[in-house]
Amino acid sequence: MGKATGFMEFERVEETYEAPVKRLHHYKEFVAVLTDAEAKVQGARCMDCGIPFCNSGCPVNNIIPDFNDLVFRDDWKNALEVLQSTNNFPEFTGRICPAPCESACTLAINSEAVGIKSIEHAIIDKGWENGWVTPQPPKFKTGKTVAIVGGGPAGMAAAQQLARVGHDVTVFEKNDRVGGLLRYGIPDFKMEKWLIDRRVEQMQAEGVKFETGVFVGREALSSEVKNYSTRTISPEQLMKDFDAVVITGGAEQPRDLPVPGRELAGIHYALELLIPQNKEVAGDFKNEIRATDKYVVVIGGGDTGSDCVGTSNRHGATKVTQFELLPQPPEVENTLLEWPYWPTKLRTSSSHVEGCERDWSVATKRFEGKNGKVEKLIGVRLEWKNGKMSEVPDSEFEIKADLVLLAMGFVSPVQHVLDAFGVEKDARGNAKATVDGKKAYQTNVSKVFAAGDMRRGQSLVVWAIREGRDCAHVVDEYLMGSSDLP
Incomplete structure (x- = not known):
């Protein structure tokens, strides 16, 4: 490493945020x-750990x-080449990835991890x-054709890899814009959508065709057609x-909460708020679900719940409360027990800082209301023993x-x-396909492959990119007999 003692000399420096009082008035990114100079110093903290x-x-x-190391040496262009050799969309992961790499950092054993995500972003x-x-x-065309069903990060990664080795690739997306849950599930204040549009333009220049507003399936089986596609x-x-x-x-496919009163108006899945809100920010139409001057309860303590908190605060909610079924995690992880794996610890997002009352070990017993409209939640405290x-x-x-707002995760891809x-x-409703051997990513249907959430279930954007890339290698090998794709 360029600065062998850097990890002993320099402190971790975080990216700075615009103050909540300002950022709550817009939906743009607020991370600087x-x-x-800061990135160079942070690069110097990377240990020669072996x-x-x-x-x-x-x-x-x-x-x-x-x-x-390259950033430490001010060799930004080669740093970019190294980064792009493994990741098609670092501007996505540099903004919204939870950075499991930092949890695995050797320096994190007894100090603060290297700021890998912030360096990637820079x-x-x-x-x-x-x-x-x-x-x-x-450099040449193979004459082979590939259809990608789904224009999210897994589909985009697979499409870009396959187009770069000469295949004619067409991406079919049910929505009117490409990006999948990256565009419609993640709020603009976390990642602005022009970033996706810029990548789409690059991919079009590489030969990828995008067909939006197209639902792949059978109309008789799906209400998706009338809701999304033309x-x-x-x-x-x-x-x-x-x-x-x-x-x-x-x-x-969101996880539901089958308790008495679930049918009352004012109870929604998280995406019923988040998707229309992103469409409103894009100028498509106004979101009919409003948190303005309301007492909002978010059920579910993950990233989607956090997105609901941030969106509700931007609407001007009177109060936002977030419940989690599980116990409150410790504020500091047990590094000696959990490193280098993803640790169990309390995570406070930027949305929580903007205003939210959080509570753990709470189960919902029922909802109550008048005139068909929810007015209160009846909950109960939980005790956890031996799991x-x-x-x-x-x-x-x-x-x-x-x-x-029900933000309790997603059970499977849409089955249609x-x-x-x-x-x-498989037993969870995902496409059954292994990632090992000659049949990796192949389904039981001839020449049909599956990757991303469709195969592994709900996961991270970075895993979607990984699966899209790996699947592209397998498809290229299937079509050509061998593959030079990584």
Whole structure:
């Protein structure tokens, strides 16, 4: 490493945030990228640790020590080349990835981890600003055709990789814009959507075709058609027209809360708020679900719940309360027990800082209201022992709730597409396909592959990119007999 003692000399410096009082009045990003000087110092903190666990902690296996060192040496262009060798979309992950690489950092054993995510963010932003990120069209065309079903990060990654080796790739997306849950599930204040549009333009220059407003399946099976798409194409048609088909849709089937009063108006799945809100920010139409002047209860303590908190605060909610079924995690992780794996610890997001009352070990018993509209939530305290929960006697309570948002995760991809193709599913309702051996990512249906949430279930954007890349290698090998793709 360029600065062998850097980790002993320099402190970790975080990216700075715009103050909540200002950022609550808009939906733009509010995180300031590190300056060149700050990034150089942070790169210097990377240890010459011998075994870089950060590489394996990163789902796309970013070559992290190398680009850290290059940033320290002010060699930004080569740092970008190293970063792009493993990650198609660092501007996505540099903003919204939870950074499991930092949890695996050797320095994190007894100090603060290297700021890997902030360095990645700085590298890719500088690359775009300087015109170093350019289309990479193929040197020759193979004459092979590939259909990608789903325009989210897994589909985009697979499409870009396959187009760069000369295949004719068409991405079919049910929405009117590409990006999947990256565009419609993640609020603009976390990642502005022009970043996706910029990548789409690059991919089009590389030969990728995008067909939006197209639902792949059978209209009789799906209300998705009338909700999203302007036309439908059958799986049989795709399999006739293309040499390979890759299904990469996101996990969009939300987990429900079947308790008395669930049918009351004012109780919504998280995406019923988040998708229309992103469409409103894009100028499509006004979001009909409003948290303005309301008592909002968010059920679920993950990232989606946090997104609901941030959106509700921007609407001007009177109060936002977030409940989590599980116990409150410790504020500091048990490093000796959990390193280099993702630790169990309390995580406070920027949305929580903007205003939110959080509570743990709470179960919802029922909702109550008048005239068909929810007015309050009846909850109960839980006690956890040996991984099992039980209700605390006489702990039932009620809380005012004008708007309830269910953010308890996603159980599976929407089943219509898999059923239409006749793809065999696993016990969780995902496409059944292994990641090992010669049949990796292949389904039981000839020339049909599956990747991303469609195969592994609800996961991170960085895992979607990883699966899209790996699946592209397998598809290229399937079509050509061998593959030079990583």
